[in-house]
Amino acid sequence: MKDVCKPKGHAHECDCGKECLKVEGDRAVIDLSLSPAQPMHYTTLNCVMRKAMRRGCSSIELKGVMGQRYLASTASAPDLYIAVHGTPGNDLGAFLNGPTIEVFGNAQDMTGNTMNSGRIIVHGNAWDVTGLAARGGQILVKGDTGYRVGIHMKEFGGSRPTMVIGGTAKDYLGEYMAGGTILVLGLGGGAPVGRSLGAGMHGGRIFVRGTVGLEQLGPGAAIVPLSPDDEKEVRGLLGEFENAFGAEVPGEMSEYVKVAPSSSRPFSGYYDKTNV
Template identity: 45%
Template sequence: MEQLLTVKKGNSRTTKIDVEGVYYRDLNAQLRELSSKGIQNVQLLNVYGQRYIGTNLSQPMEIEISGTPGNDLGFLMNGSKITVYGNAQDGCGNTMDDGNIVIHGHAGDILGMSARGGKIFVRDDVGYRAGIHMKEYQDKKPIIVIGGTTQDFVGEYMGGGILIILGLNLSEEKTYRAKFVGTGMHGGVIYLRGKVEQYQLGKEVGIAELEEKDYRVLHDNVNEFASYFNLEPNKILEHQFIKLFPRWLRPYGRLYTY
């Protein structure tokens, strides 16, 4: 693995590494070593499917990835910032605790599964079950913003957090295709730009208009999203949004008898 060069950028140094053909275990071991040495900025070039990038770093780092990182990018991540110039695979942000992931492309299935905190921004589309089982507690609140559309079961089992779906690549003719949206949801909220039909939603999900506090949350996060991808936030925000919320705290409370 070739450490190409270390460039001084302001007060911090950026370490560039070409990781073509490097085994994931060696790559992650090196990241851990750099992290323990206090290196804060790393650029990974020619990433081809290496898994678990960003997991278990002793100090938060900023990692820029060129190429296609493998599954479980940022698994259990605790505060690092990852930017991917390319697509992310399955399990991006899996059980993430804190940090920030920005994907300049698509992401695969179970984006942000069981996330407990941190933010994920995906410019394009994502796969199945995005935001499944996200959680929140007090100030720990994961946020996912998806620029394109999602596959089925988005927000399944959601227990907390915020999921924003912008559908920027949709039009009058091309609408959301996802079904079972928010099925089993019992916490958190989904903001969706445009509209979905009732049959596309899980039976636990209600539709409401946004209130002022919703717009504040939306505004902040869409602004941040737009800033990463050079988009005009106001143009995104001027469109109609709906809010999807869990209708009951205990969707299955009456399913059982003792």
């Protein structure tokens, strides 16, 4: 692999972002307000970030982020910590593979798209399609999320994605879910989840604090009682949420509802294989 980061449309390594990158020891700070181009283009920012990663920085602090997309996509250093101040754009941490990203603000859509491992901590809201197809790692959202969150999360072996939403989630939470855990706390009031919850889910589990009506469930999803193992998992996630945000979390297990697949083969009788 070439050790050159090449923003779109430039043949050579980007240097227009030089002045915004400050490295002290193994800590990097990227202040977007110092960029000659305002707002800084995402290709430049990602290029500068990759430069910091290649220099082996263990932490990267981004200041003044304003909608720049695809930050830290496929970033793979397990010990890397990235702090994002401002509003990161869509696909934050897509295909993420190890690092921790902490957002001090709201995240836009598709945060943690198809992530493998690592953590994304959002001290605000994260909107639609958060955690799409995640296969591992953790997403913690202090506030609310949007529609179609946690679609098609899946687990395999030791990889098991988890997501904790402090506020609420809208419709189609956990659609096609094939593994992993989603926990919705519903803090701040309002219905914790919307309609078509877990539509077509055939793996994984969704825990919701509060009530879930049967009419809210999508096809293939069922309400089942929490097992002792489930309670242990919920408590563990609550602990991580508390550590991340320093917020009090309700620990009364009777308040939680578990939604799980009614079958791992929800549509197995759907097809007719007759040789006509």
